[in-house]
Amino acid sequence: MAPVLEKRNANWIILITLLVAACLAIMPLPDWLILMRPEWIPLVLIYWIMALPYRVGLGVAWVTGFLVDVLEGSLLGLNGLCYVLVAWLCISLYQRLRMFTLLQQSCVVFVFIGIIQILNFWILAITELNAGSNLLVMLSALTSAVVWPFVFVTLRHLRRTFKVT
């Protein structure tokens, strides 16, 4: 019996999840909460690369990083660089990452988001655009790791419901 091949609606779902992540990323927050905001866009990107490495790869990661640069008003190409490096790490390791428990995945996500934050910090320090910035940005890597299980479960549910492949 020939298997049924589903209609392609994967791109829409991925786009919508990235859009929601972008809205969450620029939502205004009170001053004391800003440092603790999880990095929603990299989280969603890491999930889709882990789940669908064929569909979401380095190109998508770079374009997303570029759009985040324009959205946030930072140096063009900065987030592109960071996201591409983390995406490459993901693509190299996705088979292992799928086997991890949620806790282990959270630790890996902490490292990935930490890499993004540190690269941001370094490049801003090199180009001297970072008056007043300090390493408290790593706090957002921590909250991203804490939020990862929820992101994972939600996106996996979405992927299975809409049969995104």
Place this chain on the structure above:
Amino acid sequence: MPGLSSNSLLQWYHNAHSQGTRVFAIKSLFVRNSFSGYQLSALVLFSLVLMFADHRFDYLSKVRFYTSYVVRPVQWLTDAPLQLGESVQGSIKTRAVLETENEALREQLFMQQFQLQKLAHLTAENQRLNELLNASTIVEERVVRAQISGESPDPFLRRVMINKGQNDGVYLGQPVLDAYGLMGQVVEIEAFASWVLLVTDPQHATPVLINRNGVRTVAHGSELNPNELELRNLSNTVDVQVGDLLVTSGLGQRFPAGYPVGIITSVVHDPGQSFAIIKATPSAQLDRSRNVLLVF
């Protein structure tokens, strides 16, 4: 799951191909094909070139401008609930609340109109005195209202986004004020929005003078406290007191003169330091205002 017999597998493969859809007969275990390394280094190199071009030169402002059309939906979506909430709140106010608000606003307007009665006379007198001193004439300022529609997600960068952009005539370096004082200047323009750097950003310096005695100095944003200004280069002997009002001096041709910038909150004369440690709070309500004015 297709059966393991090669015939049915082949049949399924051909069927799928004839429908024009992409099929993996056997999913390969290794996604990282031989081109992934090249792709990575190409993208990394491209990013570095872009960053260099954006940081040192101005080539990429057009790119940023046109890409902002693409990200505009995200910004609009994020601002939409707030707009919706405000309009709903506006339309469901009870009549009693509206009446008291109306009364209070009328009272305020009346008092302000009374205070403004002498404005015409004072302006003309100022003009005459300036002409007597052969100073330059006073130019009428045109203002445009805007609303703050977002903040910079980066907690160390004190910038806000307003909802007027190049299509509304905003230009780089344009001063932005709220009802109580100077907020900052426009640093980046997109088609429908602009970024405003606040006076409390550590990278921003405002030329000010002390209203009481005319001492000219520069107010920088504080690195430690996001809602504070610092006067960094005043020596210990300068006449500064707590409670002094700082206004824009107009020097540097960036900000028009006379707008309130801040009020001095602490003056510390440390004999061991060459400069006094002077802190001020901004007059503008930087984290609360939603309506701002752009001065042309």
